[in-house]
Amino acid sequence: MTFETTTALAPEDVVARAKTFFATRIPATSAFLETESAHHVVLRGQGGEEVVIACAVGEGGTRVRGSSLLFSQQVKRFFSTLSPCDAAVAAL
Secondary structure (H helix, E strand, O other): OEEEEEEOOOHHHHHHHHHHHHHHHOHHHOEEEEEEOOOEEEEEEHHHOEEEEEEEEEOOEEEEEEEEOOOHHHHHHHHHOOOEOHHHHHHO
């Protein structure tokens, strides 16, 4: 599944938070760093399951996209920890 959100955080901050969140927040289903850049991170979890978080700076904030087959709930939980941008708050 693929999920998207928009945040006020910089892409580098989103990547740093993703590495910490997936390694420590949910110990039973942890995922650890495989590859990264300033705008994306690939994490590997139990059974080799892949979690990908990618960011792109756009109008109104940083667009964040997360993708995983088995870690969908964890991706949604991670997104709930990101600071919303003003445009996203106004849309609510």
